[in-house]
Every structure is written in structure tokens, then in C-alpha cells.
Amino acid sequence: MATGAQVSDELASVPEGFEQLGEGLGYSDSLQPFYRRVDGDDVSFGLVVLEQHANLMGICHGGCLMTLADIAAATSINIRLPKPAGLPTINLGFDFVSPGRFGHWLQTRTHLVEVKRRFGFCAGVIEDGDKPVLRYSGTFYLPDHDGMWKGGDGDAALRRLAGGE
Template sequence: MNVQAEAVATGFIELPFAGGEHFLSLTGPLYAKRDGDKLVLGLRIEKRHCNIAGICHGGMLMTFADMQLGLGARFGAEEEFGFMPTVSMTADFLAPAPLGAWVEGRTDLLRATRNFLFCQCIVSSNGAPVMRASGIMKLGGAPIPIKGLPNLRTLLK
């Protein structure tokens, strides 16, 4: 199976920050689309994402969920925020995501305070839940732009 040649799910575009010399260049590319007022991230599971059992490594799913939580909460908030460090994150692994699967995440922003965003997400593989995660993201003072990432609401009109 040539996973690289498989199509990206309909409506998704590649996020421009997935390349370069940082951690996401090793794990991506990540894709995104708007679903109403929600940001949905997507990822095609490649061999490099898998453990020795041939399923997506839990650490890769955690990385994906961390991005989904942060960007999804940022997208759902009324204000525009820049980089938000993860203060806390918990995860429950529900089922495997096999090689070649299309993985999607959706975030619910539960609460926003002056300093934190509280959120949760469900990560699904081919429509079935594979992971549930919750997180707390730290807000800074003035918005800090994420290098190479345009305003997501503008990008995903």
C-alpha cells in the first residue's frame, strides 16, 4: 500500500506550518478544515507514525491530539490567540488507528478564563473514536503569532 499516494479527505487543506525545521516537520503533514464553528484536523497514518504492531503509535496520537486541542480551542475562542503552551493533557486510548487510516480530531472548548482555555477532543479513525483527550492551554498577554501560520479563520473560510 502506498500510503503517501492516498487522497486527503474531502475539504481538507494542508496547514502551511507542517514543513520546516521543527517538531511538526517530523510528524506531519497536518490538514485542516472548518466544520461550522469548529476546526477539524486530519492526518493520514503513515508507516513512520506506527509502532511495531503496525498501528499508530500512542505518542503520535498524543501529538495529534495536542495540536487539535490547542488549535481547536484557539479556533473556537472569541479572541485570536497565538502560541499557547499545554499546561496539562490527559488521554484515553479507545481503539487502534491502523496504517493508512485517515484520522480526524474535533475540539470542544469547555471554558475560557483570563489565563487558561479548558478543552477536550475526540480523535477518530475512519469514523470510529480511537482517543479521547482533555487539556488546559495557557494564555499569554498579547497574541503571539505562530510563525508561518496565517489566521486559521481566514485560511479556512
């Protein structure tokens, strides 16, 4: 790693029950390799912080953490809907609590999901073990039409994120 930061040569392992997501998910592919675990209405995402996720200080880049939180929040809402849909982010707030260290496993945990008629709300945390790295909360628009996609198979990508394929 060319960051100049001292890091451990040991990389965390991916916990049992997580499966690597395939590519073809648009911007989300920038997190690769990243993983998902689905248990009923609970979905969690995670990654081992590697060089492509790190900033020059050798810790997980804030943009990587925010992208992971956005995916986790939207998918946590989407998994509760009768039909998956693109959920435009209306607002997403973050509190950076501690660094995500190189080589460590970071995992999302959702602790609040509410689905209303036109909006979905979600709050959660990205953790390194039991230590919070990033807290997040978001509001998402729930569209009532199929006009969100510009070519491609967006429904299939959403089903892959939510564990339906």
C-alpha cells in the first residue's frame, strides 16, 4: 500500500453468511469487493478495507463509507417493499465517529426502518466489530411509476442488492 501509513499485513476475513456481490451495479461497483447478508427483512453490507477503499492516511475514505451507507439504507427500505424500485435519496446525514482501519472488516447495521406512503426512512451504523465508524440516517422517495430506468435492467440490479436473485 503506497499511503505511507503503517498498516497491518493481516486482513480481516469475511464473516459467515456474507456473499460477494457481483458486478454490474453501476457506481456501487467502485466498492468491490463488497458483500451482503440477507436475513428476512434484515440486510447488511460489508467490506474489508483495501487499498482501493483507503485515503492517503490509510483509513477508509469518507466517500466509500457514505456510499456503503447509502446502499445499506436504500436496500433496507427496498427489501420491505412489495416490488423493488429505484429509491432516489432525498437526504442522507452522516456522523463520522472513528476511522475504518485498513484491513478491517466494516459492516452496516440498520436499527430503524419506516416505510410511509411516499417516503422511506432509515437509520443505521457502520461498525468495525462493536465500534461505530459512521452513523447514518436517510430519507428516500418511493416512486409509484416504472419510469426510473434509462435502459438496462434496473429491476434485476435491485433484486441482486436485496438478495432476490
